Amino acid sequence: MHEPEPxxxxxxxxxxxxxxxxxxxxxxxxxxxxxxVIDDARRYFASRPRRARLAVMRWALPLAAAxxxxxxxxxxxxxxxxxxxxxxDGSGRVDILDAFALAxxxxxQESVDALAARIVSLGAQRSDL
Amino acid sequence: xxxxxxxSDEELVDVCNVGDADSAAAAFExxxxxxxxxxxxxxxxxxxxxxxxxxxxxxxFAYLLRKFPPAGxxxxxxxxxxxxxxxxxxxxxxxxxxxxxxxxGAGDAELEELPAAPEPQSESLDAALAKLSPERRxxxxxxxxxxxxxxxxxxxxxVPLGTVKSRLHLAIKDLREDPRTKEFFGP
Numbered sequence: 001m002h003e004p005e006p007x008x009x010x011x012x013x014x015x016x017x018x019x020x021x022x023x024x025x026x027x028x029x030x031x032x033x034x035x036x037v038i039d040d041a042r043r044y045f046a047s048r049p050r051r052a053r054l055a056v057m058r059w060a061l062p063l064a065a066a067x068x069x070x071x072x073x074x075x076x077x078x079x080x081x082x083x084x085x086x087x088x089d090g091s092g093r094v095d096i097l098d099a100f101a102l103a104x105x106x107x108x109q110e111s112v113d114a115l116a117a118r119i120v121s122l123g124a125q126r127s128d129l
Numbered sequence: 130x131x132x133x134x135x136x137s138d139e140e141l142v143d144v145c146n147v148g149d150a151d152s153a154a155a156a157f158e159x160x161x162x163x164x165x166x167x168x169x170x171x172x173x174x175x176x177x178x179x180x181x182x183x184x185x186x187x188x189x190f191a192y193l194l195r196k197f198p199p200a201g202x203x204x205x206x207x208x209x210x211x212x213x214x215x216x217x218x219x220x221x222x223x224x225x226x227x228x229x230x231x232x233x234g235a236g237d238a239e240l241e242e243l244p245a246a247p248e249p250q251s252e253s254l255d256a257a258l259a260k261l262s263p264e265r266r267x268x269x270x271x272x273x274x275x276x277x278x279x280x281x282x283x284x285x286x287x288v289p290l291g292t293v294k295s296r297l298h299l300a301i302k303d304l305r306e307d308p309r310t311k312e313f314f315g316p
Binding site: 011012014015016018019020022023024028029030033034036037038040041042044045046047048049050 | 145148149150151153154157158161162165166169170174183186187190191194195197198199200254255258269270273274301304310313314315
């Protein structure tokens, strides 16, 4: 019942029981008081979000972030991931294979030569670096 | 709320701090139901009147409620909740008693800020308790009726631990020597 604190005298059990009985017999709260206190608490906390709203709030932020990310991808993709005009075979880089692909696509010889010239020129710039 | 809430005071206080409207109200109700009898007993000791004690009980829990947001910053329990409730209940009871005395025309001079001694009845125990000094009776009651440790009593009364030990020692000594309670201690 009590924490052991041996350096201090304890009261005899019978005396403790009598003390408790006398004091605790007075501690009965009426339902009216219960109602007043509990209603006060309900009114007080009512300004906080309710559970359903909190659940929505919990999902709202991740959902908004995901939507923003999706929109960003859709909007930026045409710019950021746009294929280079000379990347005929869609490999992600412009090289001699693009010239061959252009030739195979029966483009006019002038376009093929111009592409090949640009490729050689690009290759030369890279080797300078 | 039919079932007894098994969450600790600390858990309930946390829900009152940050929970939504429904769970915070439910947690507060659980705290109230758990501690109302203690608060009423304390208030009764200082008012000696049931109606005044019930007023003090309401004031005590209104004070506790406003410790939580939105009005308060939140509560962080560092000790048993009783050590917080005790001084609030005591002060609320003293205030309620003062107010009632003022309304009835009695002066403040008659009122002490210490527990009202139980009226000596035919019971020898009541008489022996009434003879104890209010400070000693208060410590004795907190220790043996309310079951607080010495450290908790010191926190509740905001006095040094040594003072609590001394008051308790002297209270027990008084009861041991009082002919009306001597028999409880045996030969």
